[in-house]
Amino acid sequence: MSIEKGGGALPPHKNGRLLALPTWQRHLLAVCICTVTALLATPMAGRLDPANIVMLFLLAVLAVAVSLGLEPALLAAFLSVGLFDFLFVPPRFSFEVNDGQYVVTFAVMLAVAIVTGRLTAGLRRRADESATEALRTGALYEMARDLSGALMVEQIAEITGSYLHRVLNAEAVLLLPDGKGNLKAVEVAGTKGLAVEPTLAFVAYEKGEPVECSPLAAPGFATLYLPLRAPMRVRGVLAVAPADGSRRPLPDEHGRLQAAASLAAIAIERVHYVDVAQRTQVQMVSERLRSSILSALSHDLRTPLTVLVGLADSLAMSRPQLPDDERETAGAIRDQAERLNGLVANLLDMARLHAGDVTLQKEWQPIEEVIGSSIKLLGRALAEHPVKVSLASDFPLVEFDAILIERVFCNLLENAAKYSPPGTPIEIVVRAQAGNAEVSVSDSGDGFAGDTVALFEMFARGEHESAKPGVGLGLAICRAIVEAHGGTISAANRPQGGGSVTFTLPLGEPPTIEEEPIPGEMDASHG
Amino acid sequence: MVETPAVVLVEDERQIRRFVRAALEGEGCAVFEAGTLVEGVREAADRHPALIILDLGLPDGNGIDLIRDVRNWSDVPILVLSARVQEKDKIQALDLGADDYLTKPFGVGELLARTRALLRRQGRANASPIVAFGDVEVDLSRRLVTRAGSPVHLTPIEYRLLSLLLANAGKVMTQRHLLREVWGGSSVESNHYLRVYVGHLRQKLEDDPTQPKYLLTETGVGYRFQP
Numbered sequence: 001m002s003i004e005k006g007g008g009a010l011p012p013h014k015n016g017r018l019l020a021l022p023t024w025q026r027h028l029l030a031v032c033i034c035t036v037t038a039l040l041a042t043p044m045a046g047r048l049d050p051a052n053i054v055m056l057f058l059l060a061v062l063a064v065a066v067s068l069g070l071e072p073a074l075l076a077a078f079l080s081v082g083l084f085d086f087l088f089v090p091p092r093f094s095f096e097v098n099d100g101q102y103v104v105t106f107a108v109m110l111a112v113a114i115v116t117g118r119l120t121a122g123l124r125r126r127a128d129e130s131a132t133e134a135l136r137t138g139a140l141y142e143m144a145r146d147l148s149g150a151l152m153v154e155q156i157a158e159i160t161g162s163y164l165h166r167v168l169n170a171e172a173v174l175l176l177p178d179g180k181g182n183l184k185a186v187e188v189a190g191t192k193g194l195a196v197e198p199t200l201a202f203v204a205y206e207k208g209e210p211v212e213c214s215p216l217a218a219p220g221f222a223t224l225y226l227p228l229r230a231p232m233r234v235r236g237v238l239a240v241a242p243a244d245g246s247r248r249p250l251p252d253e254h255g256r257l258q259a260a261a262s263l264a265a266i267a268i269e270r271v272h273y274v275d276v277a278q279r280t281q282v283q284m285v286s287e288r289l290r291s292s293i294l295s296a297l298s299h300d301l302r303t304p305l306t307v308l309v310g311l312a313d314s315l316a317m318s319r320p321q322l323p324d325d326e327r328e329t330a331g332a333i334r335d336q337a338e339r340l341n342g343l344v345a346n347l348l349d350m351a352r353l354h355a356g357d358v359t360l361q362k363e364w365q366p367i368e369e370v371i372g373s374s375i376k377l378l379g380r381a382l383a384e385h386p387v388k389v390s391l392a393s394d395f396p397l398v399e400f401d402a403i404l405i406e407r408v409f410c411n412l413l414e415n416a417a418k419y420s421p422p423g424t425p426i427e428i429v430v431r432a433q434a435g436n437a438e439v440s441v442s443d444s445g446d447g448f449a450g451d452t453v454a455l456f457e458m459f460a461r462g463e464h465e466s467a468k469p470g471v472g473l474g475l476a477i478c479r480a481i482v483e484a485h486g487g488t489i490s491a492a493n494r495p496q497g498g499g500s501v502t503f504t505l506p507l508g509e510p511p512t513i514e515e516e517p518i519p520g521e522m523d524a525s526h527g
Numbered sequence: 528m529v530e531t532p533a534v535v536l537v538e539d540e541r542q543i544r545r546f547v548r549a550a551l552e553g554e555g556c557a558v559f560e561a562g563t564l565v566e567g568v569r570e571a572a573d574r575h576p577a578l579i580i581l582d583l584g585l586p587d588g589n590g591i592d593l594i595r596d597v598r599n600w601s602d603v604p605i606l607v608l609s610a611r612v613q614e615k616d617k618i619q620a621l622d623l624g625a626d627d628y629l630t631k632p633f634g635v636g637e638l639l640a641r642t643r644a645l646l647r648r649q650g651r652a653n654a655s656p657i658v659a660f661g662d663v664e665v666d667l668s669r670r671l672v673t674r675a676g677s678p679v680h681l682t683p684i685e686y687r688l689l690s691l692l693l694a695n696a697g698k699v700m701t702q703r704h705l706l707r708e709v710w711g712g713s714s715v716e717s718n719h720y721l722r723v724y725v726g727h728l729r730q731k732l733e734d735d736p737t738q739p740k741y742l743l744t745e746t747g748v749g750y751r752f753q754p
Contacts, residue, residue, distance in 0.1 A: 310546035313635035
């Protein structure tokens with residue numbers, strides 16, 4: 001990509017070097033041409049009719065008009081008439097005119113000079129204009145081509161700025177919204193920058209319409225704010241001002257400015273989407289990586305745990321039976337291995353929840369089902385604690401992710417069992433409360449000491465619990481899961497003693513269950 | 528029932544094979560070990576096993592492929608051992624024809640209970656039409672359900688669901704499968720119906736519906752009747 005820098009505005013293009021000469025030189029040339037014509041014609045004065053000699057002068061005037069423009073042509077016309085009259089019209093060498101017919105000659109010569117001169121000038125101007133136009137279109141095309149290769153907004157700002165400078169002799173600055181809804185100028189190295197009135201820029205951005213303030217702008221401030229309208233939305237603002245610091249309105253050339261703004265907008269949008277696509281790609285790859293690391297970790301940690309549990313069990317169950325002492329050791333190994341497994345499960349859960357790659361598989365279901373499966377899953381850990389569940393038999397269905405809420409119940413029940421004396425019951429109560437299902441799991445232990453809110457922070461534990469195993473991840477996981485469901489969780493001590501953890505799940509509108517079409521019932525008499 | 532049922536054990540971790548083998552031999556089974564998928568398929572074909580115990584994560588491939596393969600020629604019960612916590616792997620294995628699964632780590636007691644249930648199912652050629660659990664008796668031939676001697680009223684759907692679970696005692700039935708069999712093909716998305724009807728059955732047949740002993744939930748997967 002090549003960007004021509006500096007150089008100022010394009011010079012107005014001129015065809016033909018003669019017309020570009022200073023005025024006095026052009027007039028001098030016109031005089032020369034007429035003089036040369038007169039000198040060439042002098043030897044023929046006797047042989048040629050004056051009517052033919054005047055043709056030579058007419059030719060000279062024509063030549064001057066075509067090549068040097070209108071004023072030299074007029075000069076040439078007067079000069080030619082004068083020379084012709086003086087040198088060739090009898091009486092020669094005097095301005096006296098004997099024959100009235102030469103007046104016509106003068107008039108024609110003058111008319112030819114004027115008409116041709118003007119025609120030439122007009123043609124020239126149009127040719128110049130279209131050449132300039134072609135150059136500008138070329139520059140616009142070049143800008144479009146450069147923009148299509150741009151990968152960063154800085155490049156876009158630089159290309160746009162350089163185009164406007166070259167073609168319209170304007171300063172420009174590109175303003176893009178940052179994350180907080182403010183418009184920020186894109187810095188381009190090596191430019192002195194243009195001051196911007198943020199309010200005006202914002203109006204242009206919000207309304208999607210150009211805002212012009214030429215006569216009012218302070219020196220050094222942008223005089224025109226153009227919204228960068230891309231197919232999807234307004235992407236930013238292009239602020240421009242004449243490069244010479246004047247407050248004149250920029251020529252046109254709104255058409256050209258608009259075109260430049262559109263091109264920049266499309267380029268910005270393209271860069272934006274390239275960015276989005278790239279980020280999504282990176283995110284997908286890292287999510288896949290994370291999830292494969294987690295499942296590999298889970299596999300690698302669980303295999304030795306399986307061996308430990310299985311071998312300890314085999315020892316405990318071996319025949320002939322081991323002495324009691326050794327059986328107890330085997331049992332302890334098994335219990336510790338299972339506890340380790342619980343910790344691993346919690347750690348992996350936390351990693352997954354923390355990484356945010358858990359999508360809730362919410363389904364409408366009776367909450368007692370997940371309570372029952374949690375109790376069953378804990379099995380031996382709850383052997384010493386009877387669990388009492390109170391809930392209305394017509395309690396509505398609740399929408400939740402069964403696997404995650406099962407983790408919540410398992411953690412709460414395990415904690416309750418761990419922190420209350422063997423033989424004491426654990427109570428689960430489910431009630432409908434202000435649009436929520438409110439579930440509390442209570443034990444008959446010592447309750448919580450200290451700040452009950454901090455209990456749900458990662459790695460926090462109640463003060464009195466220091467002798468008990470666990471890293472306090474359990475409650476943090478419960479909180480993460482409950483909050484993901486739009487519920488809340490809190491801990492408290494019961495007035496009658498013991499701790500109680502309460503969480504809520506929003507009730508919502510459960511789907512209806514159609515009654516069976518046939519009320520016919522299975523019955524002994526239908527046997 | 529076969530005298531010494533043959534069990535093919537496909538598992539890549541030697542120590543796991545060791546204790547599973549010891550436990551099963553203690554039950555009077557003949558155990559044939561395989562450490563890879565390829566060996567596993569060969570053993571399954573050669574030994575005419577009464578049960579296949581299969582680890583899903585094998586060094587040379589996914590155990591799922593073995594299930595698919597074996598189901599082409601045999602109905603032998605398959606018990607899946609899975610270290611994977613992803614329910615969809617379990618569901619896939621069950622939908623392809625596995626009968627039950629154990630999540631690692633598992634105790635020997637659990638393993639033996641599942642193995643016995645599956646072997647019993649296998650030998651149930653002349654099974655009685657009467658299934659009894661707790662104080663409930665179901666006479667499948669007369670479509671009669673009694674609890675502690677008195678008749679229990681079940682709706683047709685409840686009865687269909689119950690008989691399907693009883694007929695597959697010990698086997699995990701996926702939600703999809705149950706919905707398809709009981710409600711028909713178009714209902715596979717109405718999981719809440721299934722849950723509500725299992726709840727009805729529990730209320731009618733279990734001592735404590737919130738802590739069922741026989742009609743068990745496999746969370747995220749399905750249900751199982753545990754005799």
